[in-house]
Every structure is written in structure tokens, then in C-alpha cells.
Amino acid sequence: MWQLFNLFAFIVVVIYGFWLFYRVLYARYTYIKLGKDPNLEKNTKARWKSIVTFVLGQKKLLKDKKSGVMHVFLFYGAILVQFGAIDLIGKGFMMVNGWYLPVPFYHFFTLSQELLVGSVFFAVLFMAYRRYVEKLPRLQRSFRAGLVYWFLAPLMTSVIVAGGAEMVILHEDATIYKPFSSFIYFVIHNIPTNEAYILFYAAWWAHILLLLSYLVYLPQSKQAHEIFAIVNVYYKRLHSPGKLSTISFEDEEQEEFGVGKIEDFTQKQLLDLYSCVECGRCTNMCPASATGKALSPMRLIIKLRDHLTEKGEVVAPHTTPWAPGHIFKDPASVGLPSVLARQEAVVTTDGATALKPLDELQLIGDVITEEEIWACTTCRNCEDQCPVTNEHVDKIVDLRRYLVLTQGEMSPEAARTLNNIERQGNPWGINRKERANWRQEREDIMVPTVKETKEFEYLFFVGSMGSFDNRSKKIAQSLVKIFQKAGITFAILGNDEKNSGDSARRIGNEYLFQQLAKENIANFQKYNVKRIVTIDPHAYNTFKNEYPEFGLDAEVYHHTEVLAKLIQEARIKPQKEVKERITYHDSCYLGRYNENYDTPRLILKSIPGVELVEMERSKQDAMCCGAGGGLIWLEEKEGTRINVLRTEQALQLNPTTIATACPYCLTMISDGTKAKGVEEDVKTLDVVELLERSLV
Template sequence: MVPLAESPTRTEFLFLPEWHQTAFYILMAFATTVCVWQVCKCAFHWMSGKPISWKPDYLRGIIEFVLLQRKVRSSRPLSGAPMHLLIFYGFLALFLGTTLLAINKYSPWKFHHGSYYLVYEFVLDWMGLAFVLGVTWAAGRRAFSPPRGMKSDFSDWVTLSLLLLLGLTGFLVEGARMNLVPRDFDSSAPIGQWIGQALPQLTPATYVGLWWIHVVLVAAFIAWIPQMRLRHILFAVASAAGSDPSAKMGRLRPVTIEEVEATGKIGAESPSDFSRWHILSLDACMQCGRCTEVCPANAVGKSLDPQKVVQDIRSATRTGTTVVDAVSEDALWACTTCNACVEACPVLIRHVDLIVESRRSLVAEGRLSGTAATMLRQLQSTQSAWGTQPADREKWMEGEDVPLARDLAAQQKTFDTLLWIGCAGAVDPGAIRTSKAVVRLLKKAGVNFACLGKDELCTGDPARRTGDEFTYQQLADSNIQTFKRFGVTRIVTPCPHCFNTLRNEYGDFGGDFEVIHHTQLIADLIEDGRLDAPEFSKGEVTLHDPCYLGRVNGEADAPRLALGVPSNQNGLETPLGQWLNRAQEDGNALAEPRHFGRKTLCCGAGGGRMWMEEDTDQRPSARRAQELLDTGASKIAVACPFCRIMLDTSVPKEGSQAIPIEDIAEIVAKANE
């Protein structure tokens, strides 16, 4: 064929008689109807839930989590992330390209020619290749090295085959067109041109056959989307758009008395007790296994599998079973609420909300027994998770001359900062060492502070995360009244669990204060020159980031700054980041464990697990302790009394692997003696 000298463009429906075009429209209308009908069926399930209580920021959700793929980019940086980015941006470009083509054909604007057309062809050619490479990568990875937590079934292979065939037949149709009608400007789509030249001379009938194969595959794809895990193409967009813009990992939804009176329920007994958005988010699950891969309970062989929790509750929305019948009670109690799953989930599913709401229902039905139930009872009777009497909260202060808020109030003196000790800090021997070290540091730095002593009650965090919402609310209310009575405006605490609930949850009950973790204050005091930073040799110290500090509240810098490490080192929580950390020249370079910062690994104490029986061969703390020991450091720095207690049970006390555990406050206090 002779190249035609004309403005670059292409002819739509090349070689296709009118009735083929009519058949095409009927097929597409049918496929779209099937798709929409299935989406409507899903929407029917979403609407069975409670109305959402927030105002979504639709645009921000779509830009941040869909277009910019923020969550996808932050996990599996060497495999899942680049693979998904190739598929996503490739698919998006092909989708937009097809949409532009339709606009050009069916609207008065005829722009599909000239330089625009050349750029269009170039971009779609390469993005099509990205799509095909991404899908091939996904299939190879699934076949030869699937990540832990990823399961495959027949429909996954059908899905991947369909996607691959879509990409390949798209290229074949383009190549066939160039084979039959070559143009001077075909080089703007070099892959299509290469395929066209590699093919033997085709006939128009062959082209039409290839075109129909591609179109039928597209129609099958559209009709089948809601049935495949690929439905996340639709539902992840809806999930991101409708998500709560003010949602925080560390904030649980308060239950109100009015709500209980209206529904007769506390928490989620059936899926319809979740919000509509939560039910919608279940449909967005792409079964990627990221949540299961990072779950500390699953990793030590417990029955908890967050991906399965999501799928089981999703099934329950269809079958009408209760949440507990769909998900085992064992699995629900195994969660440490570490939020690793929430942090990893690319479609914003909030597993911890699902689990805690289910626990609330179990607790309300009296289905919590054993040591955790004992903890709740003693919390109700003594307002201490340890079951100690209020006066015992001041025993640790003996010999320390700790200023008390009530004494200062009696003398009509004020204080700037309330040192909130927490239940552990008042009674656990290791945590008491931290409390004393913090007191010494505050005194040395000249901070005007006070403690509450016996006026301090448990924040209620263990009750809330175990599912006893109203015990939590009573404690929160009492503490807030105490804060108001003493004019508290700023709170510092060495406990990340107290820190989280005081900072993120007390506001829902009228308690708005500045709340900081002790490592944040220490870091500030070092920066101001009021305290000296400790010194240690490279690799001597390793740091265990607490989940409720590093991940839930995104604070990984302060513990490092308090240890005199310049910053969160390179901020890269990836193998490259670890390598760069280790390559740091001299002094104060931490021996970072495999999981650190936002991606830290749970010690197993959160979510009330501290008070639940644990099989010795299923301890998350043992796994974490081994990771820390593997760094070769000779000291473990911690920043949480709960982590300290858990690691203490798993780090050897004797032998070649014996290694001390010290809170950062103790390490800094020694440097300031």
C-alpha cells in the first residue's frame, strides 16, 4: 500500500461495515448493563450499613489514593508497587485514550489529528507496553514467588490471562492496521509499527477478525469486572472518594448511649452494624495479601488472617450470617490492633475498626473470659489495668521528690507540663525505671512539671481496644475532669498507648490538650541545649519503634533524635534505607532491625493482648526479639513500657545473646548524670 500524504490521524471502524458497528454498540451496551447491574447489587449491600458520620473529601481521596497511588507506593517497594504502577498507569492511559477517541467521534470537537494525534499514539503505545509488562510481571510473581499472604485461585489466572490478552490483542489490532494502511507517521507508535512490519501481509478480513476478538475481550472484561478481584478498579475509587478525611489509625469510633438505646446493640453483631463505607470498602479488597503479610499475629501461626477477616465479613454481607459466625472468635481476640494491616492496605480498609467493633459486640454479650476479662473487672474496680489501688500509684515516687498537681494546687502554684505516668509506669519495675529517668531529665532541664499520683486513672485504652467501650468512656471522662480541675494544657507521657488515646481520642469526649511523647520532649530539650544527647558507637544500640508511636502516630524521628541520631536517618524504610543506615560513618548510628519506623514490627502487647493468654510458641514478642538480636547490637532501646515488658519475656537474660533493654529516657538520663 502507498503511504497517504495527509494530516496524521486514523479512521475509526476501519474496514467495518455498518452492521458491524451496530453489533459493536449492542455488545458494549449489554456488557455495560451487566456490569452496572452487578454494581447496583453490591450497592444494595452497602446501603444495609449505617449512614456515615463524616463528610468525605471526594477529590482529595481520588487524587491521593487513586491517581497518586500513595498507599500502593509505600508497600512492597521492590515488587508489588512497581508492578501495580505499571498496570495502573498503563490501564489508565489506555482507558483515557479510548475515552478521548469516543469524545472525538461523538462530539462536535474533532481534535484527533495532527501533532496531538502523534503524541497520543506515542503515549498510548508505550503505556500499552507498560500495561503488558506489568500484567506479565504480576503473573510471573504469582506463579513463581508469591508474597506471603497472597493466595491464587482459578479466577485469578483467568483474570490475568484476560488482561494480558486485552493488551496483546490491542497491539495486534494496531499492528494489523499499520500493516494494511501504512502511513508516514506510524513511527510515532514504534511498537505497533514494529508489529505491523513483522506480520505477513494481511487482508482486511483478517483485520476485522482481530478487531472483533479484541472487542469481545473488552466486553467480557467490562461485564466481568464486578465478579473478579479486579472489581477494585471500581470500588477502590469509591472507597477512596468516600473515606473519612479526618480518620486516624489511632482513633476508634465512639459509641453513644443514644445509639445503644436506638439499636439495642453495642458494636457490630452483624455486617449491617458497620457503616456503609466500611461495607463498601470490603468490596474494594483486591486480595493482595499485604495485610496478612505484615500481620504479627498471623506470622506466629495464630488463626488471625486480616485478609480472611475482610473476605469473611464480605461474605457475611451476602449470606446474612453474624460477624462472629463468619470470623472465628479466636481470630478476633488475636489482634494486637498494631495497625500494620491498615497501614499496608492500598484500598484503605480499616481492619482494626472491623475487629474492635466485633469485639465490642462480643464483650457486650459477655463472651470475653480468662485473664482479659479479669483485667476489665479490675479496671472497673480499681481504675488500674494492673489492679493496684490508687495509693499504690505513688509508691514509685519514694525518694524522687516528684511534684504533685494536688500539692501545687494547694499552694496555689501552677505547672506547665503534666507528666502522665500510666498504669505500667507506676507499678511495673522496668517501667518505673523509665518514670524515674523522665523525672530526673525534666528536673535537669528545668521543666515546670507535675504528676497526678493517685489522681491519675488508667486512660482506659486497654478497655477500649479489648471492646469495653463504656468502661473506657467512664475513665476518659474522669481523667478529663481531673485535667480541667488542675488546668492542664500540656501532657507528656512515656507510654505510647496513653499518648495515642490522650492525643487522638480524648478530643471526642471534650479533652483537648497538647499531648507529646516523652521522646519528643527529650528530643526538643536536646535541641535546645538543655540536655546532652547520649553517645554510643556505631551499631551498639538497636531501637524498637513502638507501633503506637512509629506507625499509628507517624513519629519515628523523635526516638532517634533523643538518642542523638541526626534524624530518622534516611527515612527510607526499605532494604536500601537499611543499607544506607548501616553505611553511616561513625558514632550514634543505630543498628536498625529489619522492620522499623512506620513499618515497625509489633511486640504483641497492644489491643489488650498484654492481658491475654499466649502459647509460648506463638509469641509475636519472640519474633521481634530475634529481629532485634539479629542486628548484633549490644543494647535494645525502647520507648514504651508495654514493649519493654513483652521483649523482656523473650530476650535472653543469660548466655551469649543476653542483652539489656533500656528505655530511651534511661539512656539519656545516664548521659546527663
């Protein structure tokens, strides 16, 4: 009779648990479907490779070795231990017959399950230690953040308690194949069999109820990444991260551009929100967050996710007989956040606090602040660290597009920069006819324009920094000198050169970017340009990854790539000693955007006398100088200056020179050495300038 009741209760609880799980999961699906069609690339092979690399291989998680290794144990342990759960469930119905899962070498299966349970349990303890005892700054310490531990630890405990009680019931002896259950057996082996039965079924039902409760809790919490992250990784961006989405301006009746409502994001962007692990790795590496700015990439994702959930419950179509939504109608009562509760309180113009209905909440302003949006340097350190391949930068740029193109709202510096680029083709508003004057400032170089020479191997795209900025002009001049020594034929566009449009696009003026792109490409085609070289990683990225969509058909090189090739081919030979202790600062747009970490270092290592030392944050982990995303043209008003913090990181190595391969970075690091009062002792040079010093 007991067995029938037990079976009936089990079936009812399981069906109800899975029904609740379905309701919540389907709700999230309908919320994601509110977004626009993502128009994803079709490449099944590449997508499955992503699953192998980032899900099965846990590549991003292992960037933090301690947490990564523990998560590997937790990830695989939690999956494989489910086979033991099947075994345990079966024993709950067939205990009197000594039933066990019919698998080969059952003793070894039992041992593996016990070890898996132990590894998961200790992984949970270690992760709780890192969160609440070690107190890693990137980890939240709320009850909700650690709720998963209160599910998993008792869940694993219930397995070994049931195992120990089973050994008493079946009169088994302690065995090496059940190390943890045997420990429980030693504690309880003297209790009567009837009490052992009670203990077994108490642990058995605790296991079932905890498992189903966790199943229902999972989609409503940060643990939703266990479901959505796998899908998110599969549909991750396959094209270069340096390519932003393109807005079509063909519809003359369209009045809004960018993202002003949560539904304006694509479905893939909304999928990112439910995939977030809340691990804080993105915020931990964010230069804006590190220097006291409003932006925290993790908080930005969380706020967007919570807003989507709350709004989705109001506007999502209910296409099933059961209204999908929160099982817990008051999320805060179970430790879950409520955007409605957090965001309803709005300060009015007279300083009073008023409640604003959900349908009146503005995505920009009430959910995400403008300060957060404009703090981003687009360095992609957040994306590089994210274990579930979330993409933060494109969301921020889409929000900027709405502010700039739809609302016309931006800082005076941003408006002035865009206006100058539109009128004179450079951010300062200097007369466009002065663009080629830099070539006359050094007598030992000859710089032909495309109108002055018919044949050339490379078009040297100087860029606005190299053309107008007094310090950056020296980079362009050094490159020209080396080209002359190597016999490289090249030409510049001269006064016909226009701004690349990188800053315009990342500030949010997509229309101006597209206009500049089309005009530049027309110029390239007019002079039959086949190869482009530039000293500017931002222009390099834009030409290489974004211009092809608008018709560019040319090879694009950063100057370090060409110089490294010349050294390898022995067309130039560094011979003079340059006795400098150098640390190299990686440009975000050369490094993380285009994975070029080696060519600048190859150049520096080829120079006699150079001692190259690496900062703690270098290559993929290198911190941004603060200039990206158009922020070089804007005033930094919050917190400490990003370039000063990056300079401090470099100065820890006691270098005599800080080298860069980007005029933006050079400007920011130079300003950093001045701010620290060490500009007389620590030089800031581009790698091409150092290379020129070494040539005979």
C-alpha cells in the first residue's frame, strides 16, 4: 500500500513540477520573441565548434583558474550525477528487493557517483567560500546570489544520507565503493531498520522535492544560464567583433533609429540577458567600472533582463492555455528582483518621489541611465571575459544611436566632434585643406599623393590623428621614413582623405558613418586602391571589418603588420642599440578586436638593446587607455581618469619607455605620464618610432 501511495505521490509531484518549469521557461521564450529578427549567419559547423569550445571546454571560465576548475567539477558533476539520481529514484520504489540500476560494473558506477557527489559538494563549498569569505569584489553577496548553494549542497547531502540509510536497511557493510555513504553508515548503523526506512524516504523525498524546486527556480534566477547559455553560445556572433550592426535609412517614413524600448533589441540580444551568469567577470575587467564610472556591464545586463521580464509579463502574447509568467507573483518575496519595485520610484521635478507605471518607464533614463551609456569605451574587455559569450558593446551603441539619431541628445563635446567631422572631415574642425601639411614638416621624407604618382603598392591612410595631431604626425613621418628605406611604394590621398567614421559610428551617428564610408570607398575605387595601410587601429578595424559591407574590396593592414613582414623578409634590419626597458600597451582595436598581439612585440624584440617587460594586464586582458568609443573627444567627468590608471599599471614595471601602436593610445598614455609627473623620466613612443631609431 505504501509503495502505491509513494508512486502516486511521486507522479503527481513530478508532473506538477515539470508543468511549473514549462510555464516559466515558456514565459522567457515569449519575452525573447518580443525582440526583432536577429538575421543570424548560417554556419552550423562553426556553431557546434563554439559549443565544444565554450560549453564543453569551458574556455572562458578557465580564464580564472580557481573558479574555472571548480566550475568544471560542478558542471560535469551536476550532469553525470543525474544517472545516480535515476538509480536513487528506482530504489525508492524497489527498496525491499534491493533494486539497483542495471549497468555493467555497478560497484564502479556507485564509486563514480559517490565521487561526483563529493566533488559537486566541495565545489559548492569552495564557491561559497570565494563569495562570502574571500569576498571576491566581482561577486554579489546577497541571499539570492547564493541561493543555488542552498539547493545544491542539501541535494548532494540527501544522496549520501539515503545511501547510508540503504546500507543499514540491506545490512551491508562499509565499502570503498561508497566512501561518503559509508561515513553516514558509521554514524547511524545502530539505528533500527524501521527508523532507517524513515530516514531513507525522508532523504529520498528531500532529493525529489529539492530537484523539482530547483527546476522551477532555475529559469527565474541567474541559474537560467544553465539553459539559455548553451543556446546563446550556439548563436554567438560569428563575424568579427569589430563589425557593428548596420541601420537601413532607405525607409523615409522611419522616425526612430537605435534602441529606445526593450523590444527594439534583437532576439539574440535579449537571449543574452537570460544567459548572464552574474559572475561579475565583465565588470571586474571594465575600465569604466574600475575608475568609478556609472557603468557596470553586469548590472547593465541584469537591469535589462529584469525590465524585459517585468514588461514581458504585461505585453508578451499568451499562446498557451496557461498564462506564462512568474510562478512567484511577488518575486521579491523569494529573493528575486523586481524591476517594477526597484524602478517605479521616480524623482519628480519638485524633488518629490512618485510612482511611475511600468508602461511609462523609459528604457533610457528609468532603467539604464545616460551616464552608463556614455561611460563605455567599447574596449570589449567585458565580452572577452564573459563565459557565456554575451555581447555588451553592441547594446550600448544601439542605445547611443537612439539618443543621437532619434532624440538628438548628446554632450556638447560629442555634438561638436560630430559637427566638425561632418564639416571638415576631422574632430577638431581644422580646415580640411591642411590635412596634407604634415608631410612638409620633415625634410628627409617624400610623401607623394595619389595624384602625384600613378603606381603605388600601398595607400597610406594617415587618419585624422596622423594628419592634424602634432604628436601623432611623428608616427606617420617615421613610417614614411622606414618605407623609403625598404623601397616600399606608397601614396596618400592628401587633402582628399576623409575621416574613417569610426568615432561617428561608435558615438551613435550611424548616418554620418555610412556617408563617410561611401565617400571613402568611392575615393579608393577612383584611384584603384588594392592595399591600405594605416597607423590607426580604429580606422584599420573599420576598413577591415565594416567597410566591406559597403563595397570595399582591398587588403587592409596595420602598420605593425607591414613592418613585421619587412623585418622577417630582411628588407629592413634593426642594428643600432636602443637601450630601453619597454612595456607595451595593447590597443583594444588592434588586440581584442583583431587579435593582433604579436606583430608589435616582434618589432620590439627585433631591436637590439630593448628589454621588453609585460604588464599584468596585457594582450587579451589589457586594460583600455580610455580613448575608444569616441571618448577621446569627450570630457571624463566621473571618477578617476582611465588613462591615469592604465599608466599607473605600466609604471609598476619601472619602464624607461611605454610603447604603443596607436595614436589614440599614445595620446592617452602621454597624458597619463604627465598627470603622474614622470614625463621626463618615462618616454611614450610608437613602436615605429623605436624601430626607426634602430635603423642605420
